[in-house]
Amino acid sequence: MYRQPSTGIKNFDSLKSWSIWAGVLGVVQAVIWIGLTITAIVAYTCHIYITNDMTYGTFVKTIFFDVYFHGSCKMSTDAYQSYDSTILQTVQTVFDPTQLLIWDCVYLGVSVCWFVVSIVLLVYVRKDCVKLTLGAIYSWAFFVAAICAMDVAAGVIFGVDFGRFHAKASQYNANDINAGAVNPNAAQLVAGGVAAMAMMIISFKGFIMWLINFGLLVYLLVRAVRISTDKDSSDTLFMPRKNSNEILTTRAPIRAYEEERVNVQAYNNDAFLPETRSTAETIEVNEEAIVRAAHMSRDASLMDRRFRSIDAFQQYPAPNSQATRPVRQSSQAPVQETVVVATSGFPMPDYSPGLSPSSNGILRHPQQY
Secondary structure, three states, X not given: OOOOOOOOOOOHHHHHHHHHHHHHHHHHHHHHHHHHHHHHHHHHOOOOOOOOOOOOOOHHHHHHHHHHOOXXXXXXXXXXXXXXXXXXXXXXXXXXXXXHHHHHHHHHHHHHHHHHHHHHHHHHOOOOOHHHHHHHHHHHHHHHHHHHHHHHHHHHHHHHHHHHHHHHHOOOOOOOXXXXXXXXXXXXXXXXXXXXXXXXXXXXXXXXXXXXXXXXHHHHHHHHHHHHHOOOOOOOOOOOOOOHHHHHHHOXXXXXXXXXXXXXXXXXXXXXXXXXXXXXXXXXXXXXXXXHHHHHOOXXXXXXXXXXXXXXXXXXXXXXXXXXXXXXXXXOOOEEXXXXXXXXXXXXXXXXXXXXXXXXOOEEOOOOO
């Protein structure tokens, strides 16, 4: 017995390939962001090393830490160098370090969920289980959409911070030749702008990875919607939706040893039901003679429609009813039928009536009625 074809997913190979890419990239990115958010939380509690010497080489790193991650805790001079940050505090950022800590904690939770659903996407996308596949795709898409939305929000926020630092730094002179003295602490504003720009790029994941995540999100959501609305998931000849082994087990069996039965309809009369299979024998007759004999018949007016077209001329046998027809034995030989095909290759015979003798022996012409 052959089982019926099971419900599957159209173009599953391409869906599986995209799911693998989305799952692998999701796992890698989630691990990276879990590490970054944990580092930010640790930095807020001052359990991190910054620098033990304040130089121009460590200036940007120190400003970066003070603007976005330095909490109210105190650090030792071996890990952090204090400096005059009065000019840096003149710029009000959208997120202070405490608010950014809350954002980092939320992002950490979402990244953990992203890691989990990416593994689910790799494991539970199956051709023979539509519900598990849709559940894996929808759960992955939900958290990736949340990640993309948070990235856009964070990128806009840090972009605003960059604009504020840039505007404030533009108020200070950097050339003592033409505009007077230079304030060396104004370099803190430049470093703050660099920190804001770096945070914006990190939030957008370098822009390229954000676009890749968004593209995968759109594609898998579209495929999930098509799968959920697809009511015809059986395989076809030109678009098989199963593996080759499954096609071999679900297609109809090949009956190689069964005799093929061919019914030859020798007549075009719908009222006639042939009893057995028949073979046709072709006999060529004179077309002109048949037409002439038909028109000379007394019943030509009744038979006019029958002989109007020589192609319609057939010798129809009497129709047999199904009830009175004898049962044919399986060993009975086929009956040979005769099909008359009219041609014009014979001489025209004379069908005029001859003289008929009367009762007294005198030949008389037939009477015309």
